[in-house]
């Protein structure tokens with residue numbers, strides 16, 4: 001009988017942006033626990049080094065690369081690191097993201113541009129560089145982290161539009177790169193317990209939980225598990241899709 005499991009993840013080379021903390025860190029731990037080789041990367045050097053050291057001391061095969069995904073030279077360095085060490089990139093997880101929330105009528109062009117720059121341009125640059133390597137081996141997998149609030153959310157016109165853009169970007173990559181053996185999918189988390197959400201007022205958290213079918217916020221590992229699924233052969237016939245991880249929000 002054929003075997004069904006995540007064994008193919010072992011020895012896969014995975015680059016995860018913004019993996020010094022939060023969802024990215026949990027995703028790095030998830031992949032490493034299945035024996036993958038992981039590139040931990042963040043623009044925050046402290047958390048990048050700390051997470052890399054933690055996983056190394058747990059016996060995982062990881063390297064850390066400090067990189068700001070909005071800078072072409074940083075992205076080039078980031079994607080070259082696994083090529084130099086392991087000769088390939090099997091999977092790219094575009095996870096790094098920021099928020100600069102304010103109501104539309106108060107939003108400054110700078111707040112708009114910064115969020116678009118990190119989420120849309122940063123993801124574009126990482127895909128571009130990684131695909132240059134992936135297409136040579138005619139295999140690869142891209143997971144972009146969108147968000148439930150791509151559907152629109154008060155105070156997040158910059159963020160929701162950037163996260164919606166990732167869906168179009170991903171679907172286009174799926175169409176263009178499928179014949180090269182490269183898949184591209186999105187994960188759209190709902191309301192996840194990380195630094196990004198820890199300033200949300202308690203009352204708002206309670207109101208939000210009432211709207212979530214499972215009546216709790218998500219954990220970073222809830223998202224990590226979905227990313228793992230989309231990067232493994234368990235999802236080998238899925239591309240151009242968006243997997244919602246929101247507890248039924």
Ligand SMILES: NC(=O)c1ccc[n+]([C@@H]2O[C@H](COP(=O)([O-])OP(=O)(O)OC[C@H]3O[C@@H](n4cnc5c(N)ncnc54)[C@H](O)[C@@H]3O)[C@@H](O)[C@H]2O)c1
Pocket residue numbers: 017018019020021022023024041042043044047067068069070094095096097098118122145146147148188189190191192193194195196197
């Ligand atoms: N937490 C949530 O509820 C939630 C919901 C939906 C989507 N998301 C998305 O999930 C992803 C991870 O979010 P999180 O909650 O773990 O946030 P987080 O703030 O805990 O972690 C994000 C990490 O990205 C890094 N980063 C930011 N800008 C960067 C850049 N230009 N270059 C490199 N690294 C950069 C930060 O230093 C940080 O370590 C983001 O894309 C976020 O938009 C989060």
